[in-house]
Amino acid sequence: xxxxxxxxxxxxxxxxxxxxxxxxxxxxxxxxxxxxxxxxxxxxxxxxxxxxxxxxxxxxxxxxxxxxxxxxxxxxxxxxxxxxxxxxxxxxxxxxxxxxxxxx
Numbered sequence: 001x002x003x004x005x006x007x008x009x010x011x012x013x014x015x016x017x018x019x020x021x022x023x024x025x026x027x028x029x030x031x032x033x034x035x036x037x038x039x040x041x042x043x044x045x046x047x048x049x050x051x052x053x054x055x056x057x058x059x060x061x062x063x064x065x066x067x068x069x070x071x072x073x074x075x076x077x078x079x080x081x082x083x084x085x086x087x088x089x090x091x092x093x094x095x096x097x098x099x100x101x102x103x104x
Contacts (some may be wrong), residue, residue, distance in 0.1 A: 001097040008082040019077025019099040034069040037062040041089030049077035
């Protein structure tokens with residue numbers, strides 16, 4: 001498990017919470033990213049970046065204090081945007097490995 005924070009500025013949006021704009025290959029492992037918008041923050045839009053042939057897609061709108069988890073398998077990035085002008089917000093991130101369920 002790895003925890004970190006990302007400051008999301010409307011003037012510098014979108015901010016990558018995981019991954020990046022120049023990542024060439026989608027992730028093929030078993031990680032989950034949990035994102036939590038700060039309690040005193042502004043709403044943020046969370047988006048996923050799958051590959052260059054697929055548009056970046058909105059997957060959540062988080063109000064202050066709300067949390068969302070997403071599997072990173074097949075993704076190149078998770079982004080956040082803060083639409084409120086001149087105000088930034090902190091997004092708390094937890095990156096966790098998942099354990100595959102054995103099949104019987």
